[in-house]
Amino acid sequence: xxxxxxxxxQHQVDGELFPKLLMHDLDxxxxxxxxxxxxxxxxxxxxxxxxxxxxxxxxxxxxxVTGTRIGKTKADEEWDxxxxxxxxxxxxxxxxxxxxxxxxxxxxxxxxxxxxxxxxDLAVDVLELFEQELAVAxxxxxxxxRQTLSASERSCLVWCACGKTSGExxxxxxxxxxxxxxxxxxxxxxxxxxxxxHTVARAIKLGLIDLSELN
Numbered sequence: 071x072x073x074x075x076x077x078x079x080q081h082q083v084d085g086e087l088f089p090k091l092l093m094h095d096l097d098x099x100x101x102x103x104x105x106x107x108x109x110x111x112x113x114x115x116x117x118x119x120x121x122x123x124x125x126x127x128x129x130x131x132x133x134x135v136t137g138t139r140i141g142k143t144k145a146d147e148e149w150d151x152x153x154x155x156x157x158x159x160x161x162x163x164x165x166x167x168x169x170x171x172x173x174x175x176x177x178x179x180x181x182x183x184x185x186x187x188x189x190x191d192l193a194v195d196v197l198e199l200f201e202q203e204l205a206v207a208x209x210x211x212x213x214x215x216r217q218t219l220s221a222s223e224r225s226c227l228v229w230c231a232c233g234k235t236s237g238e239x240x241x242x243x244x245x246x247x248x249x250x251x252x253x254x255x256x257x258x259x260x261x262x263x264x265x266x267x268h269t270v271a272r273a274i275k276l277g278l279i280d281l282s283e284l285n
Contacts (some may be wrong), residue, residue: 072158073179079119079165087111087120089175093275096179102138103152112145119165119175128177129160157181158180207244219278223257226250227279231270 075094079087091105110116114134119124128134130150133142161178219227222243229239236250243250254266259274263269273279 072181075101075177075179077175077177078172079116079175087116089116092174095274097156100152100156107115107148107152109145109148112143114143114151115149115163115177116175119163122166123165125162125164127160133205134163177199219257219260219273220253223253223260223269224273224279226253227257227270227273230254230266230281231274 073096075096076092077089078092079089088111088134091101094101096104104110114136115128118134126134130153131142132139133146152246158179158181161180163209164178165175166174166176174277222245225243226239229242236244236247239249245253254269257273258264258266258269261269261272263272263279270279
């Protein structure tokens with residue numbers, strides 16, 4: 071996947087969700103368009119979330135409820151327009167439940183190639199991320215973060231977010247695999263995280279790494 075966006079979907083009235091964007095790695099302009107989209111709760115992607123906790127694939131131009139291009143609503147047409155010019159063709163939506171039964175949904179965005187199939191590991195990774203990240207989110211929100219990452223630590227996390235292994239990152243940065251693993255360990259200690267998935271998610275949330283650095 072190329073980008074992600076985490077939504078709080080806890081608030082629900084008469085079977086209608088009121089999603090709120092919590093964190094993302096989208097282009098700022100793209101995120102602003104999504105946040106300002108008044109019909110977000112009426113788009114088929116979020117209508118599916120009113121009755122399922124199962125991960126599902128979504129595609130631009132297709133009603134997520136019916137799986138067809140026929141009978142699309144105005145809200146879905148406006149949802150599709152949010153991605154005009156971005157090469158985003160769809161992705162996956164993974165519902166999850168955090169502390170105190172707080173419902174969230176993580177949307178993955180895919181550019182150019184259509185997502186070929188839903189895969190189980192995606193749900194496992196997302197649930198692991200939510201279990202760790204959302205469990206401390208309430209405590210973290212009101213506390214300024216004082217830790218900083220070195221340039222090497224940031225580079226390792228950015229490449230990890232792109233799916234690279236320690237060996238591959240070492241080749242890219244001209245470092246040994248041992249050194250790369252050491253940077254991950256130090257970054258995790260600074261951010262108070264338990265594994266790489268959690269460390270990358272926390273660093274993105276705190277604005278300590280920017281995936282656009284790769285462009």
